[in-house]
Amino acid sequence: MSFPLTVIKEQSLKNRTNRQCGTCTACCTIIGVKELNKERWTKCVHEAGCCQIYEDRPLPCRTFECMWLSGHIEGDERRRPDTLGIIFVPSDNDKLPIIACWECFPGAADKNVHLLKQLATKAILYILPFGEPQKWKVLGPACYRETIQNMLVKAAQLH
Numbered sequence: 683m684s685f686p687l688t689v690i691k692e693q694s695l696k697n698r699t700n701r702q703c704g705t706c707t708a709c710c711t712i713i714g715v716k717e718l719n720k721e722r723w724t725k726c727v728h729e730a731g732c733c734q735i736y737e738d739r740p741l742p743c744r745t746f747e748c749m750w751l752s753g754h755i756e757g758d759e760r761r762r763p764d765t766l767g768i769i770f771v772p773s774d775n776d777k778l779p780i781i782a783c784w785e786c787f788p789g790a791a792d793k794n795v796h797l798l799k800q801l802a803t804k805a806i807l808y809i810l811p812f813g814e815p816q817k818w819k820v821l822g823p824a825c826y827r828e829t830i831q832n833m834l835v836k837a838a839q840l841h
Protein backbone atom coordinates (compact mmCIF):
# COMPACT_ATOMS: atom_id res chain seq x y z
CA MET A 683 0.00 0.00 0.00
CA SER A 684 1.49 3.33 -0.93
CA PHE A 685 1.01 5.88 1.78
CA PRO A 686 3.09 9.04 2.13
CA LEU A 687 2.89 9.04 5.87
CA THR A 688 5.74 11.10 7.23
CA VAL A 689 4.77 10.09 10.73
CA ILE A 690 6.31 6.71 9.91
CA LYS A 691 9.74 6.31 11.37
CA GLU A 692 12.21 3.78 10.02
CA GLN A 693 12.78 2.47 13.50
CA SER A 694 9.14 1.62 13.98
CA LEU A 695 9.09 -0.36 10.74
CA LYS A 696 11.97 -2.45 12.03
CA ASN A 697 9.67 -3.50 14.84
CA ARG A 698 7.22 -4.87 12.29
CA THR A 699 8.26 -8.51 12.60
CA ASN A 700 7.99 -8.40 16.39
CA ARG A 701 4.39 -7.34 16.33
CA GLN A 702 1.54 -9.78 16.70
CA CYS A 703 -2.19 -9.34 17.17
CA GLY A 704 -1.86 -11.56 20.25
CA THR A 705 -5.06 -11.39 22.25
CA CYS A 706 -6.32 -8.33 20.37
CA THR A 707 -9.50 -8.87 18.38
CA ALA A 708 -10.49 -5.19 18.21
CA CYS A 709 -10.90 -5.15 14.43
CA CYS A 710 -13.29 -8.13 14.64
CA THR A 711 -15.72 -5.71 16.24
CA ILE A 712 -14.79 -2.45 14.57
CA ILE A 713 -14.54 -3.20 10.86
CA GLY A 714 -17.53 -4.01 8.66
CA VAL A 715 -17.32 -7.27 6.70
CA LYS A 716 -19.76 -7.39 3.81
CA GLU A 717 -19.19 -11.11 3.22
CA LEU A 718 -20.46 -11.80 6.74
CA ASN A 719 -23.19 -9.15 6.73
CA LYS A 720 -21.28 -7.75 9.65
CA GLU A 721 -21.81 -4.08 10.44
CA ARG A 722 -19.09 -1.81 11.83
CA TRP A 723 -18.81 -1.69 15.61
CA THR A 724 -20.59 -5.01 15.91
CA LYS A 725 -18.82 -7.99 17.39
CA CYS A 726 -18.37 -10.72 14.80
CA VAL A 727 -20.38 -13.85 15.56
CA HIS A 728 -17.25 -15.91 14.84
CA GLU A 729 -15.11 -14.14 17.42
CA ALA A 730 -14.67 -15.98 20.71
CA GLY A 731 -11.31 -14.81 22.00
CA CYS A 732 -9.94 -15.60 18.55
CA CYS A 733 -11.41 -16.28 15.12
CA GLN A 734 -13.41 -19.52 15.11
CA ILE A 735 -13.34 -19.75 11.32
CA TYR A 736 -9.73 -18.68 10.89
CA GLU A 737 -8.97 -20.98 7.92
CA ASP A 738 -12.13 -19.90 6.12
CA ARG A 739 -12.30 -16.24 7.14
CA PRO A 740 -13.21 -13.90 4.27
CA LEU A 741 -10.71 -11.81 2.32
CA PRO A 742 -11.24 -8.50 4.20
CA CYS A 743 -10.31 -10.30 7.43
CA ARG A 744 -7.23 -11.85 5.81
CA THR A 745 -5.96 -8.58 4.42
CA PHE A 746 -6.80 -6.18 7.23
CA GLU A 747 -3.82 -4.83 9.08
CA CYS A 748 -4.04 -1.90 11.46
CA MET A 749 -1.20 0.61 11.61
CA TRP A 750 -0.01 -0.62 14.97
CA LEU A 751 0.42 -4.14 13.59
CA SER A 752 2.15 -2.89 10.45
CA GLY A 753 4.62 -0.93 12.58
CA HIS A 754 3.45 2.51 11.46
CA ILE A 755 2.45 3.54 14.96
CA GLU A 756 5.30 3.56 17.40
CA GLY A 757 4.99 1.96 20.77
CA ASP A 758 4.60 -1.37 22.52
CA GLU A 759 1.44 -3.35 23.35
CA ARG A 760 0.09 -0.35 25.23
CA ARG A 761 -0.58 1.13 21.79
CA ARG A 762 -2.21 -2.05 20.49
CA PRO A 763 -5.85 -1.21 19.67
CA ASP A 764 -7.40 -3.41 22.37
CA THR A 765 -5.35 -1.57 24.99
CA LEU A 766 -5.20 1.91 23.48
CA GLY A 767 -8.83 1.95 22.40
CA ILE A 768 -8.17 3.26 18.90
CA ILE A 769 -7.54 1.44 15.62
CA PHE A 770 -5.49 3.48 13.18
CA VAL A 771 -6.16 2.69 9.51
CA PRO A 772 -4.44 4.43 6.58
CA SER A 773 -6.67 5.93 3.93
CA ASP A 774 -6.65 4.64 0.34
CA ASN A 775 -5.96 8.23 -0.73
CA ASP A 776 -2.32 8.10 -1.83
CA LYS A 777 -2.08 11.87 -2.33
CA LEU A 778 -2.84 12.92 1.22
CA PRO A 779 -1.64 11.42 4.49
CA ILE A 780 -5.01 10.58 5.98
CA ILE A 781 -5.51 8.22 8.91
CA ALA A 782 -8.88 6.97 10.10
CA CYS A 783 -8.94 6.66 13.88
CA TRP A 784 -11.69 4.28 14.93
CA GLU A 785 -12.64 4.39 18.58
CA CYS A 786 -12.96 0.90 20.10
CA PHE A 787 -14.93 2.22 23.06
CA PRO A 788 -16.65 5.53 23.85
CA GLY A 789 -14.26 8.27 24.96
CA ALA A 790 -11.10 6.52 23.72
CA ALA A 791 -10.07 9.57 21.67
CA ASP A 792 -10.35 11.83 24.73
CA LYS A 793 -8.11 9.45 26.65
CA ASN A 794 -5.46 9.67 23.94
CA VAL A 795 -5.49 13.38 23.16
CA HIS A 796 -1.71 13.68 23.45
CA LEU A 797 -1.01 10.90 20.92
CA LEU A 798 -3.66 12.19 18.51
CA LYS A 799 -2.25 15.71 18.67
CA GLN A 800 1.22 14.32 18.01
CA LEU A 801 0.01 12.37 14.96
CA ALA A 802 -2.00 15.37 13.77
CA THR A 803 1.21 17.36 13.30
CA LYS A 804 2.07 15.00 10.41
CA ALA A 805 -1.18 13.57 9.09
CA ILE A 806 -4.86 14.39 8.72
CA LEU A 807 -6.81 12.38 11.28
CA TYR A 808 -10.43 11.38 10.86
CA ILE A 809 -11.57 10.57 14.37
CA LEU A 810 -14.59 8.30 14.35
CA PRO A 811 -16.36 8.22 17.73
CA PHE A 812 -17.44 4.75 18.87
CA GLY A 813 -20.67 3.80 17.12
CA GLU A 814 -21.27 7.38 15.96
CA PRO A 815 -19.28 7.90 12.75
CA GLN A 816 -21.55 10.82 11.82
CA LYS A 817 -19.94 12.75 14.69
CA TRP A 818 -16.48 12.50 13.14
CA LYS A 819 -13.84 15.06 13.92
CA VAL A 820 -10.87 16.09 11.82
CA LEU A 821 -7.46 17.14 13.08
CA GLY A 822 -4.36 17.87 11.08
CA PRO A 823 -1.35 20.00 10.35
CA ALA A 824 -1.65 23.67 9.36
CA CYS A 825 -0.34 22.97 5.83
CA TYR A 826 -3.55 21.03 5.13
CA ARG A 827 -5.80 23.70 6.64
CA GLU A 828 -7.85 24.18 3.46
CA THR A 829 -8.37 20.45 2.92
CA ILE A 830 -9.36 20.01 6.55
CA GLN A 831 -11.74 22.96 6.33
CA ASN A 832 -13.42 21.38 3.30
CA MET A 833 -13.73 18.07 5.16
CA LEU A 834 -15.33 19.82 8.12
CA VAL A 835 -17.80 21.62 5.86
CA LYS A 836 -18.70 18.26 4.28
CA ALA A 837 -19.06 16.68 7.72
CA ALA A 838 -21.32 19.52 8.88
CA GLN A 839 -23.54 18.98 5.83
CA LEU A 840 -23.87 15.29 6.71
CA HIS A 841 -24.82 15.93 10.35
Ligand code: SF4
Nearest residue numbers: 703706708709748763
Ligand atom coordinates in the same frame (compact mmCIF):
# COMPACT_ATOMS: atom_id res chain seq x y z
S1 SF4 B 1 -6.81 -4.30 15.54
FE1 SF4 B 1 -4.71 -4.60 14.73
S2 SF4 B 1 -3.61 -5.68 16.35
FE2 SF4 B 1 -5.80 -5.85 16.80
S3 SF4 B 1 -6.42 -7.81 15.87
FE3 SF4 B 1 -6.81 -6.20 14.36
S4 SF4 B 1 -4.97 -6.08 13.08
FE4 SF4 B 1 -4.43 -7.22 14.96
Ligand code: SF4
Nearest residue numbers: 710726728729733743
Ligand atom coordinates in the same frame (compact mmCIF):
# COMPACT_ATOMS: atom_id res chain seq x y z
S1 SF4 C 1 -14.44 -13.84 10.58
FE1 SF4 C 1 -12.83 -14.06 12.09
S2 SF4 C 1 -11.28 -12.54 11.52
FE2 SF4 C 1 -13.17 -12.00 10.46
S3 SF4 C 1 -14.20 -10.53 11.79
FE3 SF4 C 1 -14.99 -12.55 12.29
S4 SF4 C 1 -13.73 -13.28 13.99
FE4 SF4 C 1 -12.64 -11.58 13.02
